Amino acid sequence: MSPLTASPAAVPTDPAERIGELRTAIDACDAEIIELVQRRLAISHEIGSLRAAAGGTRLSLAREQQVLARFGDALGPDGAALGMLLLRQGRGRL
Numbered sequence: 349m350s351p352l353t354a355s356p357a358a359v360p361t362d363p364a365e366r367i368g369e370l371r372t373a374i375d376a377c378d379a380e381i382i383e384l385v386q387r388r389l390a391i392s393h394e395i396g397s398l399r400a401a402a403g404g405t406r407l408s409l410a411r412e413q414q415v416l417a418r419f420g421d422a423l424g425p426d427g428a429a430l431g432m433l434l435l436r437q438g439r440g441r442l
């Protein structure tokens with residue numbers, strides 16, 4: 349287990365200090381998540397542009413089902429909801 353995520357018993361520090369460290373770790377996770385969401389959005393837009401330029405549909409509902417199933421399988425119902433938010437963000441105005 350990494351020092352950052354070790355159980356409290358294994359880390360003899362002041363709880364407030366430890367909470368500060370853990371919040372720093374959460375902030376780093378959030379920054380990565382935001383960067384990934386932005387990257388995903390750019391990729392999704394590029395696919396949409398390519399499909400539109402080729403005369404295709406704006407959306408691919410079959411593909412959306414795959415994405416939602418992946419999030420749901422990994423993270424449960426809230427994960428599927430998270431996947432839906434990501435898809436909605438990529439859709440923009442319909």
Ligand SMILES: O=C(O)C(=O)C[C@]1(C(=O)O)C=C[C@@H](O)C=C1
Pocket residue numbers: 392395396406407408409411412415434435438
């Ligand atoms: O994979 C695609 O074909 C995409 O257009 C990407 C994406 C997505 O954001 O995951 C976006 C819109 C589609 O309806 C399905 C999936």
